[in-house]
Amino acid sequence: MIGKAIRLERIMNRNTGRSVIIPMDHGFSLGQIYGLHDMPEIISAVSEGGANAIVLHKGMVRHGHRKTGPDIGLIVHLSASTSLNPDPNDKVSVCSVEEAIFLGADCVSIHINLGAPNESKMIEEAGVISRQCTRWGMPLLIMIYPRGEGVDTRDPEAIGLCVRVAEELGADIIKTSYTGDPETFAAITSACAVPVLIAGGEKGGDIESLAMIREAVGAGAAGVAMGRNAFQRDNPAPFIRAITRVVHQNATPEDALGGDV
Secondary structure, three states, X not given: OHHHHHHHOOOOOOOOOOEEEEEOOHXXXXXXXXXXXXXXXXXXXXXXXXXXXXXXXXXXXXXOOOOOOOOOEEEEEOEEOOOOOOOOXXXXXXXXXHHHHHOOOOEEEEEEEEXXXXXXXXXXXXXXXXXXXXXXXXXXXXXXXXXXXXXXXXXXXXXXXXXXHHHHHOXXXXXXXXXXXXXXXXXXXXXXXXXXXXXXXXXXXXXXXXXXXXXXXXXXXXXXXXXXXXXXXOOHHHHHHHHHXXXXXXXXXXXXXXXXX
């Protein structure tokens, strides 16, 4: 397990045990969206903002290396679907753990939607990938959500099920939805032995977004994996720097935004 431990330190802050991850895998599902037109430029901004890691699909690892900024952890995403699919919740594997190692990944991530018609296939593929991660000493981030017809995406029991399934599959880090309530989310994180990060969601106001993160961290979240809400800002670096202050320094949203940016 020493390989996993070494790699995990490149995406988790060893002092706080928390992480700020910026997923930028959205182009596969949504196309040429705002914020992801110039990948080296946005990766540089994210790096300069102090994020712990980014999430990319394999093709963008080769073409999306940052221009400037400090080093940053690399998570290669193995799952994909497009918005044109009759069921966008159906995720399939498009990359292997071995490919991710070749690309220099510090971690790999997969996506599971519980409640979707092809849930069983996604869970089966997750089991295979988890086994490969154990073999190669590669950390596994499982992004898992309750999604499907008639599924309440904020239901604490459903989110709790997601977290438990990911942990049972062997996840080293879990990303899921925030319940919106610190009491119910604390019950979920306290019953999980691995770090749980909340999803950032679509773009929102600065104070509101940071307040949500601080509330979730207070309820046991190990940080945030925030994509569009971070990289679609006109000036992402200062906002990401504020996120890191909230996650790693327990700053209030006002203090985080008022720091030296």
